[in-house]
Amino acid sequence: MKAKHWKFFTFLILLCLTTINGLAPQAQAAPAPLLQQGSTSGDVWDLQFRLKLAGFYQLPLDGLYGPNTVSAVKRFQTNYGLNPDGQTGPQTWTALKKYSLNKEELDILAKVIYSEARGESYTGQVAVGAVVMNRLQSGQYGDNIKDVVFQKGAFTAVADGQYWLTPDSTAYMAAQDAVRGWDPTYDSMYYFNPQTATSKWIWSRPQTVQIGNHIFAK
Known part of the structure; x- marks a missing residue:
């Protein structure tokens, strides 16, 4: 293959790699989900299990972020010096993962x-x-x-x-x-x-x- 063909071939490879890298998303940890009254995602089950294991939630797990879950979250937040708003945001998740287990x-x-x-x-x-x-x-x-x-x-x-x-x-x-x-x-x-x-x-x-x-x- 002639030198100019090699250069053109190399250019195409670099162009493809640049395009692929530009399109591929960088792997990042998923942000902690914001849970609040009315939430029903699978993360609510995780939350309730952690709260129950740690002694803040006494009822059977139901996956529903209702008033009882709000109260349990508030007790947890108060116990660990967080704003007791009853919502489970990034700060509350961080504390839960230090002081509870799934x-x-x-x-x-x-x-x-x-x-x-x-x-x-x-x-x-x-x-x-x-x-x-x-x-x-x-x-x-x-x-x-x-x-x-x-x-x-x-x-x-x-x-x-x-x-x-x-x-x-x-x-x-x-x-x-x-x-x-x-x-x-x-x-x-x-x-x-x-x-x-x-x-x-x-x-x-x-x-x-x-x-x-x-x-x-x-």
Whole structure:
């Protein structure tokens, strides 16, 4: 092929790529939906599940953003220092995702509790869940519970595969209590078994309490 043909061929390729890039939308996270009285989208089910798990909504889930949901949202907003307008906008969604879980996220928390602490007392199981929630709320270990739990090296049970065991009902109850704010660890971010811990660094962390076989630390 002659040089001028090569140049023309290259020009066509660049033109096509430029056109495609111009037409293709950039992948962006979907904005948090604004929910208010009268809303009936699938996001209302998510909202009600989170509110019920966190103890702010007591009725059966119905997917309808009615007066009861408005009242529950107002209680949540008041509890976390938000404007209690009863609407679920970006700020309320941000707080909900820090202080509550959806169904899939609750399963993740229950799996961590069961795999890491199934031999511990009930308080000891809640304590492990509380550490996970403390990490989520800190914002230093991930923006969602999946990132927190699967952070490399964060939890032994993830590394050795025990995480995939099926949690029992006690693990789910402990997960719910942890979400609702029971924290026997006094705001700890770490825990370890002193009989098996090999990391010198973990021993350097300020310790708060020992519950069963686990020492909790900040």
